[in-house]
Amino acid sequence: MKGISYSSYGGPEALAYGDVRDPRVGPDSVLVKVRAAAVNPVDWKCREGYMDRLIEPVFPVVPGWDVAGVVVQPGVSVTEFGVGDEVIGYVREDFLSRGTFAEYVAAPVRTLARKPRNLTWEEAAGLPLVGLTAYQVLTRVLQVKRDETVLVHAAAGGVGSIAVQLARHLGARVIGTASERNHDFVRGLGGEPVEYGDGLTERVRGLAPEGVNAAFDTVGGDALKASANLLAPEGRLVSIADPDVVDYGGRYYFVRPDAEDLLRLSELAEQGVVTVHVSETFPLERAADAHRLNQEGRTRGKIVVTVDWDTEEAATPDGLWQEQGQEAEGAE
Structure with missing residues (x-):
């Protein structure tokens, strides 16, 4: 699949667009087809190594923790979500490697909630973190x-x-x-x-x-x-x-993933209590420009990167899902 990655700490120029490893869907995760992913200051701080003592990198790193997208494959233990469910997530693990700046992300269900129905993909991606x-x-x-x-x-x-x-x-x-x-x-x-x-x-x-x-x-x-x-x-x-x-x-305080909190935020968004202002969007391949703008520190609301699925449907890793599903069935 296509995505953004960096192989060593550095500035925005360290971000490269191209082929990245396909995600593996664990028993308690779902494969999410990414529609949008938001940029946060922590993303460039991780990229430049400022978070090294707190979060270990496993290079190459796909950056990004915020996501809005569609479930295309639940893990074998997942009952919370099914194929076609629209979700948002703060997909943070305890190491840097498998982020949301890609066509797909394998997201633990503990990091996800349903997408607010009244928000666009871009707005929804800007809500979780x-x-x-x-x-x-x-x-x-x-x-x-x-x-x-x-x-x-x-x-x-x-x-x-x-x-x-x-x-x-x-x-x-x-x-x-x-x-x-x-x-x-x-x-x-x-x-x-x-x-x-x-x-x-x-x-x-x-x-x-x-x-x-x-x-x-x-x-x-x-x-x-x-x-x-x-x-x-x-x-x-x-x-x-x-x-x-x-x-x-x-x-x-450092924010932690919490599915119940995220669901409450989704409900508040649907009630009109919370709105998300998106100041600018970039296509996935221009994630470095999105990082640069965020790093300037003068953004009103959120900066978001998007995946254009009208032109990228061919990137769907169907074989990966089928292979993993067969392996899981065989294990049982």
Whole structure:
């Protein structure tokens, strides 16, 4: 099959489009025909080796953890999904190798949920990682309550834009940092925008003189320091960008796959509570350009790569599925 891969750490130029190994479908996995896969900052951080101590690579690596697609082959133990089911997934394993930037991915069922019916493939692909991050941080770690004030950094970005919507759904007031060009966008999500940079602490204090009950840092550095200084007594602080958050009495959090959480996000999307803004799409063969744009760090919402199946149906690895199915039957 065709896909994107890199054989060593490096910049976007390390990404190559071409033939990659066909996925093997384990008993608890399904083969997903990829329609779209979203780009996240963690993708280029993995590609450049910044995550090496946390996640071991098995080269060549197919990047990507987010996916939206169609189930074409369930594993022999799978009852949750059948052929033709439309799914989304945060397909992360504990090593880097078998990602979603390819025509097909073998996805463990623990990473999947049904696709929201009202979202396009591109929008659906942009939901899993950022949605799970925002949902888990707000509901499990920060435990945001009604009428609290929450500070969300990078409120126009992938995680931030979902966090604003979810926090508002929980009944909280949301103050969100964003560049001036994104202020109307943040207001449309239900947040109160404030400008980045010098004077941030004073600007937030002007809106919340007694401080914020919870701060969600997605940036690190100065934003983290400002968040710590803006907390009300008993305020809570979480960062997904800077492990130094523990020095300020907060918690560092790394999102985990969770099928139940992802299904809840799918339901919220269908209810109109959560929307996904896709800023730009690229065909799969231009994934390097998608990485470059994401790495600039100024994206509103999500960047997504797509697979054009109108021209690539011939790549279907039918023989692989049949062979694996026969092997499984023989094993029984």
